[in-house]
Amino acid sequence: MLTTESHAGSVPIHLVHEETFEAWRAGQSEVVRNWLVANAFKGERFKIVLIPGEQGTPAAVVVGLGRRPARDEFSCWQSAGLPDRLPDGRYHLAQSLSDAAATQFAFGWLYGQYRFERYRRAAPARAISLQVPANVDIAELERLRAASALARDLVNTPANDMTPEALANAALEVARRYECRHRVVVGDALLSERFPAVHAVGRASAVAPRLIDFEWGNAAHPKVTLVGKGVCFDSGGLDIKPAASMILMKKDLGGAAAVLGLAQSIMDAKLPVRLRVIVPAVENAISANAFRPGDVIATRKGLSVEIGNTDAEGRLILCDGLALADEEKPDLLIDMATLTGAARVALGPELPALFASDDAMAAELVKVGLAESDPLWHLPLWPGYDDELSSKIADLNNVSASGFSGAIIAALFLKRFVSEARAWLHIDLYSWNGKDRPGRPVGAEAQCIRALYAFLKARYVR
Incomplete structure (x- = not known):
């Protein structure tokens, strides 16, 4: 208090x-x-x-x-x-x-x-x-505390209660509180609404996949769109994870949780932006109708994707969400996802990996993150690795045949689905604290919310 x-x-x-x-x-x-x-x-x-x-x-x-x-x-x-x-x-x-x-x-x-x-x-x-x-601005701190608590609550809640439907309900609660225009596309409607990749990943679950989409703000303001990976539990699909790797997979919605926390902060502070939030919410489960290694699936962008590994599902649901966001040519498009173990190997759990279409913007966000004790680290969208995503039967594969540079490969995959946004930031975060430290117990960690909020405030508030 x-x-x-x-x-x-x-x-x-x-x-x-x-x-x-x-x-x-x-x-x-x-x-x-x-x-x-x-x-x-x-x-x-x-x-x-x-x-x-x-x-x-x-x-x-x-x-x-x-x-x-x-x-x-x-x-x-x-x-x-x-x-x-x-x-x-x-x-x-x-x-x-x-x-x-x-x-x-x-x-x-x-x-x-x-x-x-x-x-x-x-x-x-x-x-x-x-x-x-x-x-000290107490109202501002309370705003950020509430956003962090929202994100941590969503990540800490186990998958039996934090289903795709529950995640959608949590998002809608935020949207309704700030009188947002909102919709949820559920189940087979994802196909008719042109979200085939979200449907392919989530169709094996007992709880139907869905895409949450809400908007807020003055249409005259700069368009900022947030896309969050909402994998409520990731078994790995048919390329099943070992038990030790599956135990924390309730946290695979960490990107969606952070996006909702950030969106709440933006709307509560009435930042002068036109905000859009897109969250594809699925469970990557195993059933008779699960998508398979070797399948070729369609995407909203029109690119076909060969499935090299069903455990690289986050980028598949994000590609449909990013394609939707990109269609409006936003001033700034940000996606957040607990995407790759490679980012953790490179940077550890405390440093989310940042990829950007604009290096100067990335440098500014890194600077802001350090000042906010909410750090990120800039990694390159190295074009020399782009051919690692090649496929002999589809436009691209969802994984590389190489074991190297996995975080960069995933970012390059997502980049294929962003062509119209004026600027794009991709953040590969962990959303979890694995060791007890003073004030930071084992459990969900609200990463990047404060850094991005301060960055957006400096960028758009004059």
């Missing part, structure tokens, strides 16, 4: 780096200096010390930030673990921070209070709050 109440009666939080800790400690009382020595505290990252008061309650908190970075910056992850590690009470920052640093601190405080308790008894409510300085 964030408040703007007076600091009176609240506990100060001191932030210290390792390099400046001794100088800071020297300015404290002898009791505090001795207490810090007794706790072997030297300003290490994520380490905190509670300074006891006369009544045994905390009189102050000292938070270690670790080594001072080359740039003067503060990451939200340095504060995200504090609400869990501090006792109930009211707290405030002891020192003044820049607008950016204070905002990062306050957002981390909010992000760290997320809980996913749908399937277990809820923990008792905490009575802990942070008095934020005047240079």
